[in-house]
Amino acid sequence: MLTKEEAKEKIKNLIQTFKENIEQYKLVTYKEAQVRKEFIDKFFVALGWDVNNDSGFAEQYKEVVNEDAIKIGGNTKAPDYSFRIGGKRIFFVEAKKPSVKIKEDTEPSYQLRHYAWNVKIPLSILTDFEELAVYDCRIKPNTKDNASVARTLLINYEQYIEQFDSLWNIFSKEAVLRGSFDRYVESSKGKKGTSEVDSEFLKEIENWRENLAKNIALRNPHLTISELNYAVQKIIDKILFLIICEYRNVEKYERLRDIASKENIYKNLMPYFKDADGKYNSGIFDLEHDKITPSLVIDDKVLRDIISELYYPKCPYNFNILPVEILGSVYERFLGKTIRLTESHQAKVEEKPEVRKAGGVYYTPEYIVDYIVRNTVGRAIEGKTPKEIEKIRILDPACGSGTFLLRAYSYLLDYYLAFYSQNPVKYKKEIYQIRENQWFLTTEIRKKILLSNIFGVDIDPQAVELTKLSLLLKVLENETKESVNQQLKLFQERALPNLDKNIRCGNSLIDSDYFLNKNLTLVANEEMQKVNAFDWEKQFPEILERGGFEVVIGNPPYVKARDYDKDKAYYRNYLNSCQKYETLYKMWDLYIPFLEKGIKLLKQNGLIGMIVPDTIENADYALMLREWLIKNFYLYQIDFFPHSKIFITQKKVVGVKNTIIFVNKSPKRQDVRRIFHNKNYRIIDKEDTVEHNLELFKQNKNLVQIRAKTIPLGEICFTSYGLRLNSDKSDKKTVFKKSDLLSDKKTQTNTRLFTAGKNLERYYIGKSLWVEWNTERCPRLLVRPTFPELYEPNKLLLGRQTKVATLDKEKHIVDNTVIVCIPYFELIGIINNNIKKYFSNLDKPRQVLEDASRGFSLYYLLGIINSKFIKCYISVLIQNSIDMFPDDWKRLPIPIIDDHNHAKQESIISCVQQMLETQKLLHSALAEQDKRLYKQKTDLLDEQINILVYELYGLNKDEIQIIHGH
Helix, strand or coil, X not given: CCCHHHHHHHHHHHHHHHHHCHHHHCCCCCCHHHHHHHHHHHHHHHCCCCCCCCXXXXXXXXXXXXXXXXXXXXXXXXXXXXXXXXXXXXXXXXXXXXXXXXXXXXXXXXXXXXXXXXXXXXEEEEECCCEEEEEECCECCCCCCCCCCCEEEEEEHHHCCCCHHHHHHHHCHHHHHCCHHHHHHHHCCCCCCECCHHHHHHHHHHHHHHHHHHHHHHHCCCCCHHHHHHHHHHHHHHHHHHHHHHHCCCCCCCHHHHHHCCCCHHHHHHHHHHHHHHHHCCCCCCCCCCCCHHHCCCCHHHHHHHHHCCCCCCCCCCCCCCCHHHHHHHHXXXXXXXXXXXXXXXXXXXXXXXXXXXXXXXXXXXXXXXHHHHHHHHHHHCCCCHHHHCCCCEXXXXXXXXXXXXXXXXXXXXXXXXXXXXXXXXXXXXXXXXXXXXXXXXXXXXXXHHHHHEXXXXXXXXXXXXXXXXXXXXXXXXXXXXXXXXXXXXXXCCCCCCCCCCEEECECCCCHHHHCCCCCCCCCHHHHHHHCECCHHHHCHHHHHCCCEEEEEECCCCCEHHHCCHHHHHHHHHHHHCCXXXXXXXXXXXXXXXXXXXXXXXXXXXXXXXXXXXXXXXXXXXXHHHHHHHHHCEEEEEEECCCCCXXXXXXXXXXXXXXXXXXXXXXXXXXXXXXXXXXXXXXXXXXXXXXXXXXXXXXCCEEEECCCCEEEHHHCEEEEECEEECCXXXXXXXXXXXXXXXXXXXXCCEEEEEECHHHEECCEECCCEEEECCCCCHHHHEEECCCHHHHCCCEEEEECCCCCEEEECCCCEEECCEEEEEEHHHHHHHCCCCCHHHHHCCCCCHHHHHHHHCCCCHHHHHHHHCCHXXXXXXXXXXXXXXXXXXXXXXXXXXXXXXXXXXXXXXXXXXXXXXXXXXXXHHHHCCCHXXXXXXXXXXXXXXXXXXXXXXXXHCCCHHHHHHHHCC
């Protein structure tokens, strides 16, 4: 690879050659293939890319691939180059001959943007070497766009050297590898006009659902809610499946549009559906078992509006190249809403209650899915032959729309293809060639892999159907109308497998034992439907008879037991008492029984990989799970994402920190591999230790040892989030906002001081507002009220994101960006029946905690928490995470007070008292001289407190130097 200066020199030479012969190059007779070979190829070679595959990589791992031309509506083709790292596309380049006017012509820019937008490539390049244009391909393309729309850079060849740093820092191979390309993309994310294909397509099919639901409910008044949901979903699935087949040339292109151009559209669709069932055997078109959709009445206008928007160029979606994975992520969010019927039988589409409560559907990012699959499925099949892999069963017990299963299936397909391609002569029945060095798996093999290896369960019937749809569309990749018809003709075999035995519907955590002690005559069908009991031994008998699944993967639900909806309380209580789960403890989270169940479904030496909240490491309710895992199994890897919140909804980043846990169902004892990822999701550190020792922490490869005897802050203080104010969505008449409860001045209703985390400073509370408190409407607006008594005693306020602490003696009410920290002895005077339950969930008896906390002054704790040592400790402990949650604060080691260091404690208390007073004076001072004086005094007090803290923890000079260098 050339250095940056060598690359610049190469490009200077290309510029000179082009300039000397520009008139010749601009002739119409000078072809695109020539400019590619003589200039564009060499330009990107200079930027470090192996354009000619001099490294000899296999097709799937080439750095630069010449994409196939794909016709859509007779007009569109793929870009000329795909630049990749590890087989993953990074950006496209579309080449034109110099006679084309890059700056003005609309067709080349639309083609590039249309293709890249559909496959979620954020940036791509259009160039004839004379000019180079960079496009933000997250902006939805439109045929009416002129060439400047979404263009972020346009430069002439004579400007390449002037702009060289920008080109190198974004598009060179070195820049991509070190993350500069990703950072550039991220820096422009969310700007006006950017809208990724999955978000746009979600809006599209949500609109289909709403229009279909309203019309079907109107014309078919006999339908129940469940029948209406089923009917709408089935029709969308059928249309979507067929349009994808049309774009892929598996079905006649525009057949749907031809039907929609005539009257009685739904009636005339039936023969198309029947033909599809004969070809595909997918279950989507099974009109024999489907007793609902064949007899529906649907107005022509509704169907015509949907179908007419599906074809190029009017349709922005290229269904030939739209990855099945994107459809899966769209459907995952699509499942977050449901159709309900009003008393007048009108259809309303609304968020499911659990989704509304959670603030949207959480969907797992692609890189996380891929990472988990590589470290489980990849580990399980490594070095094995296809014959050996046939026996490996992969399960997602909460599969949703099938994201994890689809990735696992894709991983297997890639592995099989690489294996067979090494000896194509021997495996001519397993693969077929489409061009030099490019092979595809036969449909027979693709079906065999799916049926042998992929299994899933979900409680939601819609999710099950969508998982099947995604997997079946994956089977059809690379098929043509001729290949499908050939299977029917030669083998009397339909193109797709039936997945009813692989992807099943039910409650993964509850079997039919739930109903054993109940009078079934009194059990309503509605309750049975909600519980949806699932007997694993009956549903997967052969797999469980031979020991279980080899791999379990997924993202289980995150729901605290106490947050279950009322209609789910019955099986929450059942789980607590059924004695089938060993790890349920206190107010457990739903991911805990899912992880336990997943491990129990594994055969010996099987692997599980799940992404769960990071509370698995330290939360009280996860204690039994941690002990069970460490005692019985081999935790081979745990991944942390301390700099980022992984999950997003349609609306926002979700405020939860995550951990990926990998377990081998084996009693062997080996150290766990602990991996930390940076904000670009690249590994930044590895640590080989099975325990997270709170008495040692790593900084600059040196160990700082806490020599004093300490006690966790959680054994001294009760810690809790503040309340969360929100609109009361259950109140249909009046919706209040957070701002309605707050004011700048004290009023008759706004009677209590209020502050948020952003207003906290070290030893000082900044701006305070007044909050409405103890009024009739106030309690209904508290999403997480905590108990009112929490705000009465003297307490510490800890910033969730600022990670600073101060003292509150004015009974502030705080929101959930603040952690309230109260010594247990301070709560004695306010204990009542309302808050006894909070103590019942603690590890130790209440009296023990109260006694343990009595020796600790709030001033002492405040000085410790605000010290430079604890600041360093926090940054290492939670790796500079955005948030410090209550369980994080609980882990802080506080030096125990005894006769030996009692004097130091008193000194810290005195310094902190002075600090609090000086901070008030500093913030109220008007004269600059006074401000400097008070600032000087706070710095001196800080230094004194830090010296005392270092002595309390027993740090030596070298360790103190490490702290100061942090």
